[in-house]
Amino acid sequence: MRWRRRKREEDLDRELRAHLDLETEDQRDSGLPFVEARYAAQRAFGNATLIGEDTRAVWGWTSLERLGQDLRYALRIMRKSPAFTATAVLSLALGIGANTAIFTLIDRLLLNMLPVRNPHELTQLMRVEAGRADNSFSYPVVHALDSRRDVFSGVCGFTWATFNVGSTDTVARVGGAWVTGAYYETLGVTPVLGRLLARDDDRRGAAPAAVISYGYWERRYGRDPQVVGTIIRIEGQPVPIVGVSPAGFSGANVGFVADITLPVAALTRIMPERAALLETEPQWLRALARPRPGLSRTQLKARLDVLWPQMASAAVTVNMEPDRRRVPLSSSIDVSPGGTGWSPLRGQFRQPLLLLMSVAGLVLLIACANVANLLLARATARRREIALRFAIGSGRGRIIRQLLTESVLLSSIAAAFGVAIAWLAGRFLVNLLSSGRREAMVDFDLAPDWHILAFTSAVALGTGILFGLVPALRATVAAPGPALKDDTRTSAGSRTKLAPALVVLQLALSLVLLVGTGLLVRTLRNLQQLDAGFRHEGVLLMNVDARRAGFEGPRLAVLYRELLDRLQHLPGVQSASLSTNTPLSGAKHGGRVSVDKQPQPGTAQFNAVTPGYFRTLRTPLLLGRDFTLQDGPGAPPVAIVNEQLVRQYLPHGNPLGRHVAVDSEMEIVGIVKDAIADDLREPPPPAVYRPYFQRPHEIGNATFEVYAMGALAQVAGALKDELRAVLPQAPVQYQVKTLTEQVERSLAQERMLATLATGFGLLALLLAAVGLYGLLAYTVGRRTGEIGIRMALGARQRDVQWLVLAGALRLAAMGIAVGLPAAWAASRLVSSMLFGLTPTDALTTLAATTVLAMTALLAGYLPARRASRVEPMAALKYE
Amino acid sequence: MAKESSDRIELLQGTLDMLILRTLLSGPAHGHQIAKHIQRTTEDVLQVEHGSLYPALHRLERRHWVSSKWEKAKDRNREFKYYRLTPEGKRRLVVEESKWKQLANAIARVMWPAKESR
Numbered sequence: 001m002r003w004r005r006r007k008r009e010e011d012l013d014r015e016l017r018a019h020l021d022l023e024t025e026d027q028r029d030s031g032l033p034f035v036e037a038r039y040a041a042q043r044a045f046g047n048a049t050l051i052g053e054d055t056r057a058v059w060g061w062t063s064l065e066r067l068g069q070d071l072r073y074a075l076r077i078m079r080k081s082p083a084f085t086a087t088a089v090l091s092l093a094l095g096i097g098a099n100t101a102i103f104t105l106i107d108r109l110l111l112n113m114l115p116v117r118n119p120h121e122l123t124q125l126m127r128v129e130a131g132r133a134d135n136s137f138s139y140p141v142v143h144a145l146d147s148r149r150d151v152f153s154g155v156c157g158f159t160w161a162t163f164n165v166g167s168t169d170t171v172a173r174v175g176g177a178w179v180t181g182a183y184y185e186t187l188g189v190t191p192v193l194g195r196l197l198a199r200d201d202d203r204r205g206a207a208p209a210a211v212i213s214y215g216y217w218e219r220r221y222g223r224d225p226q227v228v229g230t231i232i233r234i235e236g237q238p239v240p241i242v243g244v245s246p247a248g249f250s251g252a253n254v255g256f257v258a259d260i261t262l263p264v265a266a267l268t269r270i271m272p273e274r275a276a277l278l279e280t281e282p283q284w285l286r287a288l289a290r291p292r293p294g295l296s297r298t299q300l301k302a303r304l305d306v307l308w309p310q311m312a313s314a315a316v317t318v319n320m321e322p323d324r325r326r327v328p329l330s331s332s333i334d335v336s337p338g339g340t341g342w343s344p345l346r347g348q349f350r351q352p353l354l355l356l357m358s359v360a361g362l363v364l365l366i367a368c369a370n371v372a373n374l375l376l377a378r379a380t381a382r383r384r385e386i387a388l389r390f391a392i393g394s395g396r397g398r399i400i401r402q403l404l405t406e407s408v409l410l411s412s413i414a415a416a417f418g419v420a421i422a423w424l425a426g427r428f429l430v431n432l433l434s435s436g437r438r439e440a441m442v443d444f445d446l447a448p449d450w451h452i453l454a455f456t457s458a459v460a461l462g463t464g465i466l467f468g469l470v471p472a473l474r475a476t477v478a479a480p481g482p483a484l485k486d487d488t489r490t491s492a493g494s495r496t497k498l499a500p501a502l503v504v505l506q507l508a509l510s511l512v513l514l515v516g517t518g519l520l521v522r523t524l525r526n527l528q529q530l531d532a533g534f535r536h537e538g539v540l541l542m543n544v545d546a547r548r549a550g551f552e553g554p555r556l557a558v559l560y561r562e563l564l565d566r567l568q569h570l571p572g573v574q575s576a577s578l579s580t581n582t583p584l585s586g587a588k589h590g591g592r593v594s595v596d597k598q599p600q601p602g603t604a605q606f607n608a609v610t611p612g613y614f615r616t617l618r619t620p621l622l623l624g625r626d627f628t629l630q631d632g633p634g635a636p637p638v639a640i641v642n643e644q645l646v647r648q649y650l651p652h653g654n655p656l657g658r659h660v661a662v663d664s665e666m667e668i669v670g671i672v673k674d675a676i677a678d679d680l681r682e683p684p685p686p687a688v689y690r691p692y693f694q695r696p697h698e699i700g701n702a703t704f705e706v707y708a709m710g711a712l713a714q715v716a717g718a719l720k721d722e723l724r725a726v727l728p729q730a731p732v733q734y735q736v737k738t739l740t741e742q743v744e745r746s747l748a749q750e751r752m753l754a755t756l757a758t759g760f761g762l763l764a765l766l767l768a769a770v771g772l773y774g775l776l777a778y779t780v781g782r783r784t785g786e787i788g789i790r791m792a793l794g795a796r797q798r799d800v801q802w803l804v805l806a807g808a809l810r811l812a813a814m815g816i817a818v819g820l821p822a823a824w825a826a827s828r829l830v831s832s833m834l835f836g837l838t839p840t841d842a843l844t845t846l847a848a849t850t851v852l853a854m855t856a857l858l859a860g861y862l863p864a865r866r867a868s869r870v871e872p873m874a875a876l877k878y879e
Numbered sequence: 880m881a882k883e884s885s886d887r888i889e890l891l892q893g894t895l896d897m898l899i900l901r902t903l904l905s906g907p908a909h910g911h912q913i914a915k916h917i918q919r920t921t922e923d924v925l926q927v928e929h930g931s932l933y934p935a936l937h938r939l940e941r942r943h944w945v946s947s948k949w950e951k952a953k954d955r956n957r958e959f960k961y962y963r964l965t966p967e968g969k970r971r972l973v974v975e976e977s978k979w980k981q982l983a984n985a986i987a988r989v990m991w992p993a994k995e996s997r
Contacts, residue, residue: 012933015910015960019929022911046930054934058941 005065012055020045070405077406084378085410088371091767092414092463095367097421098360098760100448100456104422105429106353107451108444109255114341115248117188123297124338125155125287129331135342136283139180139264144314145289146182146199151303153292154186157285160253163234163260163270174216177251177258178267178285184211184245186290187252193217194228194243201263204278208239208266214247216259234260235548237270248445252288254343255433257443273547273700280317286342289335297335304333345433345442352753355830359513359760364463366509366764369502370771372467375407376499377778379475386475400472407468408461415460419448422456432752435745474498500811503775506768507815507852508822510761514848515823517754517761519834522844524754526836527747533675533684534583534617538574538707539739541582542719545701549727557696559726564610564704566722572710577613578692581605582703582739584746588678593688594661595649604645604686605677606662610693614640614672616707617739624656624670631691638691639666644674645686660688680746681835705739712738753833765851768815769859776808776863787867788875797868804867808860812853819852820845895927895935897975900968903945909952909959910936936962944968 020041027037042048078085113119125145126133137145142157158179165174181202189196192214201209210232212220221227231238239262251258264285268275277284291300308331315328379386389399426446434442448456544563551559560578567576581587590605611627614620622643631638639660646655659665666688674684692699708715716736744751780787787800827839837844902908902916913936914929939945945962952959964972 011960012937016930016933018909018957018959019911019914019933023929026915044929046928048930051930051933054931055937058934058937060941 008059009056012052016045016048016052020048066401067405070402071409073402074406074409078410081378084374087770088374088410089414089417091367091370091770092364092411093417093421094763094767095360095364096411096415096418096456096459096463097425098363098763099357099459100418100422100452101425101429102353102357102360103455104426104446104448104452105349105433105444106357107455108446109343109345109353110350111340111451112254113339114187114252114254115246119339120337121290122187122338123289123291123300123335124342125289126334126336127283127328127331128334129327133334134283135286137285137287138280138283138315139278139285140280141315142180142285142287144311145287146180146186148307148311149292151292151295151300151307153290154182155287155289156180156183156186157264157287158183158252159285160251160256160258163262164236165232165234165260167233167236174259175257176260176262177253178264179261180264180285183252183261186288188290189245189249191243192246193225194241196243196245197261197263202265204265204268206263206265208237208269209242209263210234210239211243211245211261212241213245213250213257213259213261215250215257217244232260234262235270239266239270252286252341254341255345255442255444256343271548273545280315281320288338288342297337301335304335308333348749349433349752351833352749355753355833356756356760359516359757362509362513363760363764363767364459366506366767366771368463368467369506369509370767370774371407371410372471373499373502373771373774375468375471376474376502377774379403379471382475390476396476399476403472403475404465404468407472408464411460411464411467412457415456418460419452419456422452423448429752429756432748432755435748435751470498499775499778503768503771503811504814504818506771507812507856508819510764510768511816511819511848511852512823512826513757513761513764514851515820515827515845516830517757518844518848519827519830519837519839519841520750520754520757522837522841523833523835524747524750527680527750530676530680530836532583532680532743533673534619536583536739536743538709538712539616540706540708540712540716540719541737541739541742542704542706542723543701543735544704544723546727547700553699554696556699557693560699560702561693563722563726566726567704567706567719568612570706570708570715570718570722572708572715574707574709575612575616576704576706577610577616578702578704579607579609579613580692580700580702581607582705582742583617583676584678584680584742585703586678586746590685591662593645593649593686596659597661597665600649602648602686604662604688607687607689608692608695608698609689610691613689613705616705617675618707619675620673622671622673624668626670627689627691629693632693633696635694637664637666637694638669640670640672640689641668642672642674642684642687644684645688646671648686662688662690666690680743750833750835765855769855772808772811772856772859773862775811776804776860777866779807780804780863780867783867784870784875787870788872791870792872792876800868800870801864804864805857805860808856808864809853812856815856816849816852820849823848894979895931896939897972897979898925899932899935899939899962900944900964900972900975903962903964903968904972907950907961907963909961911959913962939968942971944971 020038023041023044024034024037027040028034032040045051114122116122124135125137126135127137128134137157139157142155145152146155148155156179158177161176161178162173163176164171166172179197181197181199184196185198191211194211196211197209200206212227217223217227221230227241228243230241232241233239245261251261262270264278267277276282289300291297295303309329312329312331315331316325386399390396423446426444430442430444430446544560546556546559564576564578567573570576581589588605589607590603593600593602593604609627611629611631614626621640624640627638627640641650641655641660645660649660650658655668655671658668660668672689675687676682676684677687692702704719706715706719719736787795787803790803791800823845824840831839898917899913902913908916910932911929914927914932917925917927936945936947940947940962943965945968946965947960947962949958950961951957
């Protein structure tokens with residue numbers, strides 16, 4: 001671009017010189033000496049500089065050449081005022097970074113299509129039973145659907161799981177998936193190596209086969225091309241690797257990387273104790289379908305409405321009670337777009353992420369207001385420059401374009417930093433997301449791709465124009481005349497109204513965010529400090545399943561009893577117990593109950609516990625007795641119930657001695673306080689506890705609870721040693737964690753919201769404080785003369801300080817006046833996420849208002865001190 | 880020699896373009912030749928500052944009415960930038976010419992109404 005222009009310049013120069021030479025020759029022919037001839041030629045030619053200028057004006061500038069000029073000039077301006085540039089870029093980078101980070105998560109979790117063939121064709125299937133949609137299907141139903149070639153190209157079921165991989169000494173936990181045979185074909189994925197699983201791998205009795213992900217192939221096998229055929233040990237069982245899935249594909253379970261994928265039929269060999277999952281009753285597979293080509297989703301739904309009632313028999317068995325058989329038979333199948341795969345994180349984090357996106361948007365708006373204010377201040381300083389450009393003939397459009405180029409350049413640089421910030425912050429966000437999962441294996445590829453870059457560029461362009469346009473329009477209305485005179489101290493009127501308005505807007509937005517933050521933080525605290533009916537402090541949980549080691553029924557009971565006995569005698573252990581469920585574990589077991597042989601309308605939660613369970617969890621026993629070891633297989637069946645069950649089903653008379661039945665009658669021997677079961681936000685449901693060892697044949701996996709004093713890590717180590725002692729070389733599955741962790745995990749969503757909202761709230765406050773400080777400092781600078789006069793007339797330092805601080809408070813008051821109604825209106829949006837307080841909670845509002853006012857005072861402090869140190873004489877002399 | 884300045888007429892806005900196009904109708908020419916040609920044919924009545932030709936030439940070129948090329952002059956060993964009329968330029972000349980005639984007629988009707996009414 002530039003060389004073409006230079007060539008044209010040279011061309012013109014040559015052309016004009018040639019003309020002058022010819023004319024000089026002509027003049028000499030008429031007899032003039034050379035010098036005079038040249039002079040005459042020049043006179044005939046006219047003003048050469050002006051003509052050159054006029055000619056160049058004719059060429060005009062291409063828009064690209066102009067952009068280049070504008071950019072070069074903008075860079076020069078930015079380099080000339082590094083403090084301004086740094087402040088503006090930093091505040092914008094934080095705002096853009098926050099938006100990019102949240103958008104990255106939204107994109108990865110909610111928007112990204114699976115890397116498969118025509119992902120938009122994929123359809124998620126849902127069971128609708130008694131008006132409630134459920135996305136889980138049983139294994140036989142998935143197969144039955146898959147066989148309907150008249151409507152589907154394929155239907156597959158899948159679920160995420162973790163596997164113990166390796167031999168005894170080097171067992172690693174690896175994320176994986178159980179999938180039905182049609183999985184890869186339905187999704188349309190082709191192998192990089194070997195083959196993928198097919199329908200034949202998913203028949204009963206088929207040899208187990210594993211497909212590994214590209215990432216696992218890379219990390220674990222260094223992309224060894226000979227990996228196909230390698231035998232890996234999964235849960236102790238040898239399984240050959242048959243193929244490698246393509247890069248980028250890590251399963252249909254979004255956010256959970258499946259490094260090893262196994263066919264469901266292999267369950268019977270690899271996890272024999274869970275073979276029942278292949279039966280009709282367990283609903284545990286998510287289903288994705290690809291309709292037959294040409295069949296739209298609506299048509300598919302219509303076909304299924306007719307088809308499903310004919311095949312619903314696949315969902316029932318003869319041993320089901322008539323009541324329960326009716327439910328699947330009267331169910332229907334619903335369809336929804338499935339191209340983005342499935343993720344349990346969506347239900348949990350969709351709303352919070354969208355909320356955080358708007359919060360990040362507000363932060364960016366505050367940052368924009370800040371930069372707009374800086375630009376206004378600078379436009380005042382640049383009035384002379386702009387006036388000069390007007391005076392020498394620049395058009396207004398040209399100057400506005402130049403100023404906008406500067407702001408967009410500013411926001412683009414900030415966006416580059418913002419992308420970096422988002423990338424760095426991404427890890428932290430994913431950790432916040434995954435802190436809620438039992439297995440912390442949530443993972444996303446956060447590297448910025450074109451989605452992210454397009455989003456960020458759009459944001460940068462939008463913000464650049466947003467914060468740059470008004471100052472640019474303002475800066476260019478001034479008439480050049482007065483501006484060229486040196487009267488910057490009196491004619492800065494253009495800033496006086498707009499700037500405070502921007503600061504008030506900033507303060508108001510900050511208040512909205514502060515109120516929101518306060519509500520979310522207090523919600524988290526309310527949930528954490530809730531009287532859950534049990535205490536989590538000092539309690540360790542150890543999950544053991546010894547069935548893999550060949551223990552069953554009574555032998556399992558003996559083993560668990562021995563282990564429990566050993567644990568109880570460990571140093572530091574106050575009490576130990578064993579149960580099938582623990583609070584907030586995510587697993588629950590419940591159903592209908594009858595009281596005194598009368599079936600009850602509602603349900604209750606069931607749990608089997610050993611003596612000491614209530615002591616370990618410190619749930620008070622209100623009436624009657626705890627279980628004892630005498631409540632064994634031969635003894636009369638007994639139960640302990642909670643207050644809620646009594647309130648709901650036994651409101652009259654003494655509940656002790658009455659009978660409650662789950663599947664058989666039990667005598668109520670004790671009543672305990674209500675305890676939270678699986679959701680801190682839900683009031684405790686009615687609960688029935690029965691003695692753990694009373695029905696030995698029902699014993700399966702178990703959780704040991706240990707309440708200990710002292711360092712829990714040490715006790716945890718001792719627990720593992722005891723387990724090794726009773727099961728020397730058996731491949732057992734076990735896991736030790738604290739109950740506190742388990743409780744905290746159930747609060748992942750609330751913690752993420754509270755943490756990020758706090759971060760964004762503080763950022764907003766900081767930006768608003770900078771904005772306020774800038775305005776006050778500027779005002780003090782302008783009013784130096786006035787302050788000098790006041791002091792000369794006897795104003796004390798304190799009066800002057802108050803003058804400035806009152807200004808700050810006035811702005812804060814206006815911000816509060818605007819912000820409070822906005823905050824109340826906005827907090828309705830989060831009301832569904834709150835716990836234990838209303839959106840207009842007085843304490844939260846008061847606290848947020850106070851914080852804002854204090855910040856305003858703090859921001860006013862420095863300018864106030866500067867004002868009070870004005871030397872009256874110096875100020876007046878300068879005037 | 881140039882006439883006394885009082886006898887010379889300032890060129891009307893826009894007419895220079897037409898004069899240049901007309902000059903080029905008889906064949907390619909470089910700037911100096913065009914200037915000389917206009918000067919000579921108007922017998923020095925029209926005052927054309929040679930320099931003012933160039934913005935006009937470049938403007939015409941930008942509108943694709945003329946094209947330019949550096950070529951060696953026939954009578955000397957030096958390259959000059961020769962301008963020639965494009966087909967588009969020829970069409971333009973016709974338009975300009977008819978506009979000019981209309982203008983001249985209109986002015987004539989105002990200036991010498993008696994002649995016209997008779």
